[in-house]
Amino acid sequence: MTKDVIALTPKMPDLPTLLAGLYAGGPDIGVNTTADGAVVQLCAPDGRPLVSVEAPILVQVPGETTRLLGHPVGEGPVWWTEARASTAVAEAGRLAGSFAGRLATVLGGTVWPPEAAATDVVPLTTDVSAIPVPATSTPAVDVLTDSTAVVIQDRPLVAMTSWLSDALRTTTATDRALQIVTPPTARLTLPTRTALHGLPNRWVVQDPEHGYYDGLSGAVLHWKNGTFTPVHEENGTARIAEAFTATADSGDRQLILTLRTRHPADADLVLGRGLETAFQHLTGAPPAGWSTAEPVNLPWSTRQLTDLARSRAPRPTWLIVVGHPDRPALATIRVLRTPAGVEEDITFALGYGKGETPPLDAIEELATKLEAQHSLATLLTALRTARRDLTTPARLEYPPIPVAFTLGSDKAASIGRTRAGHPPQSPKPMQLGRAFHYTLGDGTDPEAWTTFQHLARHLRQRG
Structure with a gap:
């Protein structure tokens, strides 16, 4: 599972500012690049990626931070620098927050989610040698099997970010399904819904009371042979989750x-x-x-x-x-x-x-x-x-x-x-x-x- 933290700044993060952010983990944290240099990774001493940082994007379209994050910013363009932290290591989420917080502090911006912002040095204390090495080198993918790439998202609104777009292209090229796992409170943007509509891709909802179900069809799901598949009734039809009920008509x-x-x-x-x-x-x-x-x-x-x-x-x-x-x-x-x-x-x-x-x-x-x-x-x-x-x-x-x-x-x-x-x-x-x-x-x-x-x-x- 990963945790996303975004720095929103009025100025482009230049090299000195990025270096200040990359030192959020202290001298023991290594740095690596992937995707032809478009992604910078903060790594444990054994090379295991802890935080992946995408190249900053200049968002020149008004209202996008409000639409996607519920986090309005001031007038004018904003630089969007996104970091994904692996939750397999306890310090990674705090490390991503410190990276984003340092950028926002130097450049006069803000951090989403606001509670993630920090500037403290986050030393690595977890024994990473006891944690299995991830099977995928794609930053957006949390679990990779022969048939499926699983992305676990904790955002209230799951957008078709460049992370997810890259994961979708990779899974399509390798004949795999893309399955996005979220809590039941999450919603999808129209582009994400469009991308996930139709098998083999799925929106997998992890409900604490009802287990897993498909967020678009309501089919109860279970993990079988390296992928989420429907649970069937005796007559062969897919079982529908109790939580998948229609909401009251609001007039929208x-x-x-x-x-x-x-x-x-x-x-x-x-x-x-x-x-x-x-x-x-x-x-x-x-x-x-x-x-x-x-x-x-x-x-x-x-x-x-x-x-x-x-x-x-x-x-x-x-x-x-x-x-x-x-x-x-x-x-x-x-x-x-x-x-x-x-x-x-x-x-x-x-x-x-x-x-x-x-x-x-x-x-x-x-x-x-x-x-x-x-x-x-x-x-x-x-x-x-x-x-x-x-x-x-x-x-x-x-x-x-x-x-x-x-x-x-x-x-x-x-x-x-x-x-x-x-x-x-x-x-x-x-x-x-x-x-x-x-x-x-x-x-x-x-x-x-x-x-x-x-x-x-x-x-x-x-x-």
């Missing part, structure tokens, strides 16, 4: 747009403009920032986003986009090179509290703009009962209910315009230029799923 809602665009792969292509249009139309402002991990640290730029995706092609690129603090809005983009061109698969979520009305009447006009200007392939709009802050608790949440589906002109042409325009078991679509827009409901009747399934089945048929 999430508007979810699942959007796909498809563009010709030419030198003038600029990605992200479709999502920018959606942000502008539904929030009144373009996105605030983008990044490959959380915290989202870069000011919004479609040109820089495009340059990154182009540099990685033909490999896919996965990105996170965040809105301004006054309206919870968050999106993930997967850019994929295909024989048909360049595709953007986008999930865009917006949060609304009790008394706020999700702008369902704005979807038709948005779909028209996306079709006319941004090579719309498909757009599914849905509404769900879920938290305004777009985070996911380890409780039962009902799935989103479809509101509308838009079929872009190119997709309609490939299906056949006659077929697309005459679904037998769905409402007659409205034409938006040469696209088709199908109204499915108002987001309150689950029967809209049946209507959408009939429509999808009809559009998949040929002849």
Whole structure:
């Protein structure tokens, strides 16, 4: 298990400041680097890593420390320096706190969590030779088996940090599952939920009274053959944890747009403009920032986003986009090179509290703009009962209910315009230029799923 401590400073930690932090353990603590120098590790005399420190990140997007940590900082950019301490050694957590506290003291910043901050020298008194050497060299991974990488997180909100993003890439490349273990009070950000949705990856909740269960499905879990797997009833179905019950409806809602665009792969292509249009139309402002991990640290730029995706092609690129603090809005983009061109698969979520009305009447006009200007392939709009802050608790949440589906002109042409325009078991679509827009409901009747399934089945048929 590891403990995370973050120094938030208005100035970049320079070499002398970092050295002052690295001396938090006194002269007996060694220093090592991994990840091509991007991670510095404070080590025991035998080389065992005690604290791993990631290179500082300049967060230029307002509201990120509040969104992810509940820890607001002053106006302007902030340097985010994150340390992960191994809890296999008692002194490691205090060592991480002293490292972060020294940075904050010298540079005039703060530490999260505040109670971790210190500046004392933390000598190593534990006999580390009696503690098994960790089987993994990846700082984010606590347990590594042939099939699974386990990450144990004690944060109230588990974000898709660069630590976790690196662990996810490593597990995918080695054909392993990524399983994140948290207490029942933890929540996931939308990017983390998206990354863990679908097997073999899991969110494992460790409940003191109920044991282990899946935070997204509620399935009771146990450790078997080096991985967390479901416990089954006699009839073969997964047993559901008693703690996995629905919370009372607070009136919060999430508007979810699942959007796909498809563009010709030419030198003038600029990605992200479709999502920018959606942000502008539904929030009144373009996105605030983008990044490959959380915290989202870069000011919004479609040109820089495009340059990154182009540099990685033909490999896919996965990105996170965040809105301004006054309206919870968050999106993930997967850019994929295909024989048909360049595709953007986008999930865009917006949060609304009790008394706020999700702008369902704005979807038709948005779909028209996306079709006319941004090579719309498909757009599914849905509404769900879920938290305004777009985070996911380890409780039962009902799935989103479809509101509308838009079929872009190119997709309609490939299906056949006659077929697309005459679904037998769905409402007659409205034409938006040469696209088709199908109204499915108002987001309150689950029967809209049946209507959408009939429509999808009809559009998949040929002849």
